[in-house]
Amino acid sequence: DAMVIQNPRYQVTQFGKPVTLSCSQTLNHNVMYWYQQKSSQAPKLLFHYYDKDFNNEADTPDNFQSRRPNTSFCFLDIRSPGLGDAAMYLCATSPFRYSNQPQHFGDGTRLSIL
């Protein structure tokens, strides 16, 4: 089955220690999104890639970076995690930038900060 896979499912890191979350997809979709969802809050879009074109949301902290080395993979890098960055991170894909086809989500990575 075509899928969006996030690794790891659970990640624990220390305050200030860089961490990378991974997302891969077998759907061959052009667009990949990263969302942050804190407890009982709405998922919030951090940034997205349309092919290799990176699009950052205006209020995404500089501490958050992303890389997309190829169509299948996208990474979320948090350079110096703070306690406020503990959250569920969701990756999603879409076939086209402008489309009514719904986004497909992975199962998320839950990040804890010690």
Added chain:
Amino acid sequence: DQQVKQNSPSLSVQEGRISILNCDYTNSMFDYFLWYKKYPAEGPTFLISISSIKDKNEDGRFTVFLNKSAKHLSLHIVPSQPGDSAVYFCAASEANAGGTSYGKLTFGQGTILTVHP
């Protein structure tokens, strides 16, 4: 500033009855709306969508109603089943004149639906 709001954190319904989940939005540029369902430890999965050129869209037991003047949409599940117990997210995006979404979604905070046997 929360542009999409789901004011009921939770809803409890008896099996076989109707579940009505509500969503309000403030951004008048939103023209495309979706509902996602999320089970624990899984990612959100798409349920149903509606473009602002319609006021109703139906798919089996699920119907979404849109009242653009009130900036309100609702999801009706009839009849409700225990397997429908999940968190339901409303999401919205801007769209072009033809009703095609620009892709970037703004989510509500979700409503936990519990369907009792």
